[in-house]
Amino acid sequence: MTEDIKIEFSSPFEQSVDAFSHNDVKGDIRLEKRKMLPNLIIRSLIIAICIGLFGYASYMIGTNIVESNAAGEMYESIRVENALSEIKYSPSLLEPNPMLTFKEMLNSNGDYKNYIGGFDSMSDLESRRNRYRNFKNMAAQYEDTYAWIYVDYTKINYPVMKGPYTNYYLYTNYKGEYSKEGSIFVDSGLSDVYSENRNGVFYGHCMKNGLMFRTLKTFMESANKNTLAKTMNIEIYTEEGLYIYSVLSGYRSDYHSFAKISFGSDEKYLEWLDSIVANNTLSVRPSYNAQSKVCTLITCSNNTSNESERYVVHGILKSFVPASQLG
Structure with missing residues (x-):
């Protein structure tokens, strides 16, 4: 009887694995681990920093939203017209104009009617x-x-507000607290008797949350700014009464002569009036003379390539309502 002979075949790779032992391992494994440790620490630190930055950014965004809402609510709370008893009137609607072509809109230079016939300007007594x-x-x-x-x-x-120096209320609210919105404030050189000022200069931040003078920028950049400028009133309420201005001029400029409040003579004042009217980019052309009184509203244009640039709107006094008719 013939005995079966079993022959096993193995590949060179299998043979090398079978023959492998710990003596074949070159180098110190513990040393290799120590070499890897700094890289692991650096990676862990980078991850921790990224997580921290993300958390900080989220916190700052949330804080800004909360602060902006709080600032808006603070100013809402001091306005008498926000009382529940006040009647709100909806803006009247006009029949829509035929839709303008893009070329017509460009050629109009912003002087065309809006679909909404008016805003709730609350100009009633x-x-x-x-x-x-x-x-x-x-x-x-x-x-x-x-x-x-x-x-x-x-x-x-x-x-x-009017502080001891002009920028006092730049980052201070009317309560005297720090606020990134600050306050609307005037040049500290203005007379306390408002009627004595030839040019009442008012400053306000251009806040991205829409507060302060942000909507002055919105107006100056709106497609229908010329239409609005024709009927826009600027109202200044003081101890003496209400000063009502119509728009005299509006433009962007980094030459800050628009904030001038002292003129020396009628001739110098008239020269200054001529200069601000010459800068005008709005389609309003009211008459003026050396006896005219004006106000100037100033806010940042938020032009990152020219941080000194400002949006400026000048008003010319057209009427006055004494305090006796408002009290």
Whole structure:
């Protein structure tokens, strides 16, 4: 009887694995681990830093939102017209105009009617009385209150402060607290008797959250700015009463002569008036002379390539309502 012979075949790789032993391992494994440790630490630190930066950014975004909402609510709370008893009127609607072509819109230079026939400008007497009450309430509580400002077709409806120097209220709210929104404020060189000023200069931040003078920029960049400028009123409420201005000029500039408040003579003042009218980019052309009184509203253009550039709107006084008719 023949015995079966079993022959096993193995590949060279299998043979090398079978023959492999710990003596064939070159180098110190513990040393290799020690070499890897710094890389692991660096990677862990980078991950931790990224997580920390993400958390910080999220916190800052949340904080900014909360602070912006708080600032908006603070100003809402001091406006008499926000009382529940006040009647709100919806804007009247016009029949839509035929849709303009893109070329027609460009050629119009922004001088065409909107689909909405008007805004709730609250220019009626009762609303003006409410804003005068706003001023009086603020002046009774905060001694630096200088005026109250309201501008048609914008969200500008704020107390105006005057500090010991012009930039005092740049990052300070009317309560005297730090605020990135700051306050609407005037040049500290203005007379406390508002009627004595030839040029009342008002400053406000151009906040991305829409507060302060942001909507001045929105107005100046709007497609229908020329139409709005023709009927826009700028209202300044003071102890003496209400000063109502129409738009005289509007433009962007980094040459800050627009903030001038002292002129020396009628001739110098008229020269200055000529210069701001020459800068005008709006289709309004009211008449003026050396006896005209104006106001100037100034905010940043947020032009990152020219941080000194400002949006400027000048108003020319057209009427005055004494305090006796507003109280």
